[in-house]
Amino acid sequence: MTTFIDYVLGGLGSGAIIALMALALVLIWRSTRVVNFAQVGQAMFTTFIALSIQTWTGSWYIALIGALAAGAVLGVIVQYLVLRPVKRNDTSGAIIATFGVLIALQAAAGMIWPGGSQAFPQPFNNSGIEFAGRVWPISIYDFVVIGITALLVLGLTLLFTKTSLGLSMRAAAFNPEVAKLSGVRVSRVLTFGWALAGSVGAVAGILVAPVSTISPNSFDILLVYAFTVAVIGGLDSLIGAISIGVFTGLIISLVSGYSDSGNAPVVALLLLALNLILKPEGIFSHHKARSV
């Protein structure tokens, strides 16, 4: 039983990070009906930027702010230059374009930051906390990760429910035509959505980097997990992304703990396939994934 609890605790941090990345995918899907497969590429890029800032200034906080800003800027750039000009009925085109961006970003990162995998300095103590006579598999850093995730979720919830900007975002996502008629500047709102998603993804990136390493491709598996989570949660549900994200983190931790970490991606894939067979529209959504 104690091992079970250990695995659960150990999965919380990674679950929070997966949830954040899934949240970024959901934010963009809600606003533009595009799954941004370049999201992890953007996060990887901004994490490299954060690493440079950290090396230069020595401050993790400045690096975090830098990543947030860079994420927003990159999100806006991708939306403006790539996704907006894609023809509306060309869904294949939009998907392919996001992969084009992913490939280009990974190559660009490889050019700018050579040397393959790099370690990201630990901003906080990442060894297990000693409490009640034993070492628990959860660290100060895990608490920071979970705390930042909770703060972001709280902030987003407030944004969507309490502010007029959040309301216009929901209106624009729900029905752009009607929103336009009622005076919402839809394109501006959508761009804001991309910026927001870019920042959220950037946070996921800077949080995951210290516990893994960072290289142009190191987040690829995170993309698979995040997509799985976003789909199972129902692509347009923030709550779905968060809860399924944390749940998936636990599953990965349990699978890795009881069997082998190599099984985790396979289990995630099985979960995804199962979900797509049984309830493709996701658990938290009424929206249809199947076509007629």
Added chain:
Amino acid sequence: MKYFLPLTDPILEIVDISVKLSGLQILDNVSIGVPQGTVTGLIGPNGAGKTTVFNVISGFVTADSGYLKVDGKKQKHVHPHHLTKKGIARTLQGVGLFPTMSALENVMIGGSSQVRSGIIAQSLAMPWTDVEQNRLRAQSMAVLGELNIAEAANRLPGELPYPIQKRVALARALVSDPQVLLLDEPAGGISAADISELAELIRSWVPKRTVLLVEHHMELVMEVCDLIWVLDAGKVIAAGTPDEVRRNPAVLAAYLGEDGAT
């Protein structure tokens, strides 16, 4: 309230069909019969559930209760792509043509249920696949000729005027040689002159084929139909010959506010 008509020889019947979509009762215990060899109309104000009736018949919408009878046989769930095998063909609202294919190719797709050769024979380009396609091509050209649009055969739909596109869509439905033809607003977006031609065309198919027609254009409906069913808010409110329906106060009431639109 339910209407019992002296339906002789109904080829298509829907019986006690109810459909609820996202909380809304679209069809409420609807029963409609289409007698063999007639042109039967299905009318009603916007949102009455006419197209949903078509969608139930063609299997796009599953009814919560009730069933469908084709030629006296009760049908379980109908898959849309099995419709032509049962001798039923349908047109779609608008045109619904494949934009990247020529008119002839569009019509040839309509004959899919006749194709027997499988993917292995096709991947080896076996001679009999050519025979099959040649036959289909000839049939398609014949139907295009019947509808006087043979010269449009090699044009893309986008290059053709709208009324011609509608005819190509008709040809695509006709090429499977259906017993029953479901026409979803065949007169939508075409001119008065074209409509009278269309009326003639529809009458020329009966009694060999049976036609069920959803249409807003009242003159056309009154001109071509032998029997008319009137739906309002998911219920059958009247049925009868064009004259009977025209005089029915319930029908008038239902259309009030719509003001005889179109």
Added chain:
Amino acid sequence: MVNLLRLPGARFLSHLAIVFVIWAALMRINDGIDPLMSYYLALAAMYATAMFGMVILVGLSGQVSLGNGALMAIGGYVFALTSLNWQTVPILGWQWNPIWSMIFAGFGGIAVGLIIGWIGARLRGPYLAGLTLGIAVGIPAIATRFPEIFGGETGLMLTVPYPTGGYAPTVELAPIDEAPLDEVPLEQAPLEQAPLEQAPLDTETAGAGDMLTADNFPSAESSPAAGDMLTADNFPSAESAPSVSALPSDVALPTDIDPIAGGDALLAGGAFVLERWQASLAVTAACIIGFLALNLVRGRQGRVWRAVRDDEVAAAVSGISPAGSKISAFVVSSFFAAIAGAVFAQIISYVGPGAFGLGLSLSLLVGVVLGGRASLGGAIIGGVLLVALPQLVFNIAGDRGWPANVTDNAPNLVYGLLVVLVVLIAPGGILGSLKDGTRRLLAKSRSAK
């Protein structure tokens, strides 16, 4: 007037003629070029084989798939496992032959394609893309999970049985080792007999890693690991990689292998040239698959796929099962991918998770989008592009003296940007733009008259 092309069997004959002319021409070219070029030809043909399936899946049936690299892995592993473990055909008891392995690889692809297609046919665009992305990552992960079967991260070494037919391998081939290679664990496999400078025969080793770049030959010495540009995973770097050049000549080979190409093509000054044999194998496979693809695309099935892509509802009321059509596209494309994977395994004499990773899947998508996703010619252009563009970039980089990190990543940067540009400006890809261009020119000249 009787249209000759409409006569029964005319399509078969004309397609056969087209494919035969291309096959003969490529075989002829293969005969006259140096071994490195033959090696590139083999890779391009292998890519084209897989991308014929991408044209059908992505272009005609409208399903964006990132999983075709993983489907190639299915073909590669089935080929490797059957040819390593089976001496006779099960049940029938006939003598084993690589052709059998190819056929079994194809069946493996069909089986997996059926499963993925069944799940995928019910899904809309982004859902399908995500599912296949998961497959692209997941299938190689399965290979790593069961090292006793699939050789784990290091993969499986293959002894490619090339036609001996009395031609001895060239002297440059690495020293012949005592043990036949099949089933020799990797650690014991003869490694590194040939120094890298002995290229081109070593290029197989180097080329195995890099998916998008076809071959990292020019940079192999400076950075052995630079190969995997798109791959997250680590292909065993050059030091640890088994050297393919250590092909023993006395491997027990089935004696009844027909040389796929005429013996002459395999000879350079009377010696066997491995790359020429690889190219003839890949070109022949590409032509057979190309023939099937041509029949399907330029026939009823192509129309059916396009119909479902254009309008599922209209296709359904016309009597086509949209799900059936999408599944058939998946099955066909995974069959093609599996055959390509089996060819790839033979070219690099190796199967491993690194060689069939996400990078390979992405490169197939890149190739077919750039070449033109709507027609088979696009796949051929894509195949050439995937091999030629990195070389071009490397040449430019070499002339300018760019540092290795820039050089290694430049092809992918170009690919990524080109993909975005093609989607935005010329969705038809290179081939589509050429067609549009000629059509416009023709229209202009007509109106000028």
